[in-house]
Amino acid sequence: MASGTGSDTPASGEQTFGSGDKTFYVTTPIYYVNDAPHIGHAYTTTAGDVLSRWHRQRGESVWFLTGTDEHGQKVMRSAEANGTTPQEWTDRLVESAWKPALITIDAANDDFIRTTEKRHTERVQEFWQRLHDAGEVYKGSYEGPYCVGCEEFKLPGDLVDGTGEYEGQQVCSIHGRPVEYIAEENYFFRMSKYAERLLEHYEAHPEFVQPATARNEVVSFVRQGLVDLSISRSSFDWGIPIPWDSKHVLYVWIDALLNYATAVGLDSPSAQDKEKFGRIWPADVHLVGKDILRFHAVIWPAMLMAAGLPLPKTVFGHGWLLVSGEKMSKSRLTGIAPHQITDHFGSDAFRYYFLRAIPFGQDGSFSWEDMAARYTSELANDYGNLASRVAAMVGRYFGGVLPEAAEQGPAEQAIVDALAATVAGADEKMCALDFQGGIAAIFDFIKLVNGYLTEQEPWKVAKSQDEASQARLATILYTAAESLRAVAVLLNPVMPKSSAALWESLGAEAALGALAGQRVQDAGRWGLLPAGSTVTKGAVLFPRLEEPAAA
């Protein structure tokens, strides 16, 4: 977790790829505590975790933030329904559900922010006070249909005719529940005046909103013009009070978005926080589900522009997980809890599957059967088995001591070359958030090594005791083991547990040090794993799983 303070650089020194002192900053959305964590949330967090681990593996300074969004009417009401206070309610949910979900998927976040924390609420108040003082906020009133589920006022077009028990009423098209008519005084943020600047920004920075399809939607939305944004509510009090008018609380989104800045020290008086903010801000990547893309690609940058703060580099809207063709829904109880999957497949497989099987940015269908098939074919058969057969042969033929390679032939050179290409390709793709492509590149290499072994038939070579054969055998097994050394490094960000097991199995730490200290940039350098390393055949990396548990 939080590595604390100061400008901590990686222990192994050598700061690479000089993007100055800027820390690579990745965020997930802060999740609304009222929902139960499901694999859709875990998907975003996994992506953020893999991305941040990848950059750490590159030797960069990285900050990975996640957290919870805890204000708003929906939370307040469910707290009431559960006979408790909102604060107690959120405390309970955060501790019992949200933080454990991070452990479930083996996420290594640097910080976890809750919007009920003082470091957030105080800074949010200051932020809006400043915008208010600067004339960016004015008082107005608003009247209209309000959906408690969405926490927002709806336009007539957002409503549909109700069915069933709500027959004859107008209901929210998203939640299918009746809206309430609310009239209240509100404060408004002059967002409309930023439309032009936003469009200029989209134009000048095409990478700001990704993928391109999402960007196009955002651009066409803003082109139609923006209206000023209501930023307060006065009909309930579970929120951050507006400092100049405590009858109002800030609209939950307006409060929540600021977490990305408050968590890294925005406006904090402490010198330490100032330094931290200067080093980390702005975010390099905000990962969001495409449903909340607009908040992040329109409202959020407009807020930052108003405050004169630098904008994040990229907001990436990823796709939905579809379960039997339908979007997994928070409000329709089709959500699958992450532990239902990790209990059976483990966290490594969870992380692997969702990033490997689904192009990030597109919707992807999830099914237990597909996951089981990929687990067996790709993780157990291709990858795990390769590690097993190599370790077994080094054990059987060389007593577990990695032999020195003799002369390399064309077959070995092909592996060496392929590895270099794999590292370069995977690095490029992972940095571009093409997790599917990056992981596929690594696994193509694994398949190649399997093929290499089958062709070289070391078990046959081993039958001859003459020196040439033994040298040849040594070369083959060294080549395979050294390939696995690189694979362990490349897969460490994706599957930390099995990668650690492989590192251990290869006896790599003795000579090379901790796995976390290996650089992606060096992973393709041949011959790093020294002869003499102690190779042991540990537990299999991905045991075959028998009964697919009931989905």
Added chain:
RNA sequence: GGGGCGGUAGCUCAGCCGGUUAGAGCAGAGGACUCAUAAUCCUUGGGUCGUGGGUUCGAGUCCCACCCGCCCUACCA
């Protein structure tokens, strides 16, 4: 209502600006091998390319209409 995306082998999907026998992975079938997690490697794909028209010497690949699913956006007060 506009706009966009998708509908291709059992499954998940590739197929760029139209051109010889429509591809990959997985599953299935056959073979090789035995170091390994009954794993690996090789070989193997007779699919109305949603439907109906059209353009063209030639169309999943362009045009029109329609059907299905999804997304964005808007209005008939």
